[in-house]
Amino acid sequence: MIVTAVRAYRVRVQPTDPIRTGRGPVPARADLLVELVTDDGRSGWGNGSDSETGIAALAAAAPHVLGLDLHRTDPQSLWPTLSKRLPIGPLSAVDTALWDLHGQALGQSVASLLGTESGHVRPQVRAYATGLFRRERWTAAEHARELVIEAEGYAAAGYTAMKLKTGFGLDADTRHTAAIRRAIGPDIALYVDSNAAYTPPQSIALGEAIADYDVGWMEEPTGPTDWAGYHQVRAALQGISAPIPVAGGEQLGAAADFAAGCDAAAWDVVQPDVVSAGGITGMWRLGELIRGKGMALVPHCFHTGIALAATLHLLSAQPLNPPGCGPPFAYEPLLEYDRTDHPTRQELMRPLISQHDGFVPVPAAPGLGITVQRDVLDRYTTTSETIAAL
Numbered sequence: 001m002i003v004t005a006v007r008a009y010r011v012r013v014q015p016t017d018p019i020r021t022g023r024g025p026v027p028a029r030a031d032l033l034v035e036l037v038t039d040d041g042r043s044g045w046g047n048g049s050d051s052e053t054g055i056a057a058l059a060a061a062a063p064h065v066l067g068l069d070l071h072r073t074d075p076q077s078l079w080p081t082l083s084k085r086l087p088i089g090p091l092s093a094v095d096t097a098l099w100d101l102h103g104q105a106l107g108q109s110v111a112s113l114l115g116t117e118s119g120h121v122r123p124q125v126r127a128y129a130t131g132l133f134r135r136e137r138w139t140a141a142e143h144a145r146e147l148v149i150e151a152e153g154y155a156a157a158g159y160t161a162m163k164l165k166t167g168f169g170l171d172a173d174t175r176h177t178a179a180i181r182r183a184i185g186p187d188i189a190l191y192v193d194s195n196a197a198y199t200p201p202q203s204i205a206l207g208e209a210i211a212d213y214d215v216g217w218m219e220e221p222t223g224p225t226d227w228a229g230y231h232q233v234r235a236a237l238q239g240i241s242a243p244i245p246v247a248g249g250e251q252l253g254a255a256a257d258f259a260a261g262c263d264a265a266a267w268d269v270v271q272p273d274v275v276s277a278g279g280i281t282g283m284w285r286l287g288e289l290i291r292g293k294g295m296a297l298v299p300h301c302f303h304t305g306i307a308l309a310a311t312l313h314l315l316s317a318q319p320l321n322p323p324g325c326g327p328p329f330a331y332e333p334l335l336e337y338d339r340t341d342h343p344t345r346q347e348l349m350r351p352l353i354s355q356h357d358g359f360v361p362v363p364a365a366p367g368l369g370i371t372v373q374r375d376v377l378d379r380y381t382t383t384s385e386t387i388a389a390l
């Protein structure tokens with residue numbers, strides 16, 4: 001199975017019913033996709049974070065990828081070369097696509113390949129529902145009412161954990177958290193995410209105000225590299241009546257930034273994303289770093305179905321997070337399961353990935369176990385290019 005072409009696609013979906021976080025509107029969902037084509041007609045897919053330089057930067061990968069035999073090449077062996085030549089977003093896409101092909105060449109799922117290192121190959125992964133945003137069209141009263149209806153829907157669908165968007169003011173956040181905890185009862189984990197909308201003192205005040213509602217973690221309580229602020233919030237929230245763990249890292253990419261955050265004791269839960277933290281190899285390496293610091297790896301996952309599948313394979317094979325690090329369910333791997341309307345997650349590939357009784361099955365077929373739907377890809381592609389071919 002020889003790589004004969006490198007193709008790139010920029011996909012973009014304009015939201016039909018826009019949502020917002022505490023920091024502002026969620027923009028159009030834009031992603032870089034890489035397809036590695038082989039001489040026997042197979043394709044390996046990867047999703048990288050979108051950037052203007054994404055497609056052009058991929059040219060640097062072509063000499064190291066074209067002509068590769070994926071029967072014999074472990075993607076981890078290419079990491080030292082590719083990571084020096086590519087920005088982290090395009091690198092993430094290429095690395096994931098190489099894993100997809102490597103698995104196909106060997107007739108094994110990516111989870112099975114990774115599992116030979118970790119000793120775990122889970123057929124399904126526990127998921128928490130990421131939703132409970134504010135819709136742009138809602139009034140404040142509608143926001144409060146609709147959040148409860150949405151949370152009750154997740155509980156009825158079998159989820160054992162969900163995440164609420166905070167960052168809309170201390171009073172509103174506190175009322176929303178209280179109302180949702182009342183609605184879902186004591187047995188479902190509830191996390192909150194302010195998307196870096198607050199200062200550290202504001203986040204500490206929020207933590208104190210919601211301490212009675214059994215909050216599993218507070219996510220992005222300050223700017224992504226405000227290590228002193230993270231440390232301040234983490235120390236304060238460990239000291240309240242019902243301690244709240246601190247989560248962050250979704251906006252970071254470089255391993256050096258994750259290492260700096262770990263050294264600063266910024267987090268309890270670390271959330272790198274497979275599209276921006278170096279693909280499957282990058283995430284695997286980060287997991288070792290994060291667990292080594294006594295923190296839990298709970299990946300961020302908010303991109304296309306390719307990224308969702310890649311994250312599922314990673315989590316299937318992840319070692320356990322350190323016990324006693326705090327958040328409910330984060331000892332075992334935990335999937336962020338995006339529940340917002342998002343066609344390049346929901347429609348782009350088959351099989352459809354869905355949740356049952358709080359768990360999401362890992363695609364079982366070789367590689368990532370997915371087939372990209374060309375008509376859907378065409379519908380959302382804004383630019384495509386064959387970067388290089390033999």
Ligand SMILES: [Mg+2]
Pocket residue numbers: 193195219220250
């Ligand atoms: Mg977040």
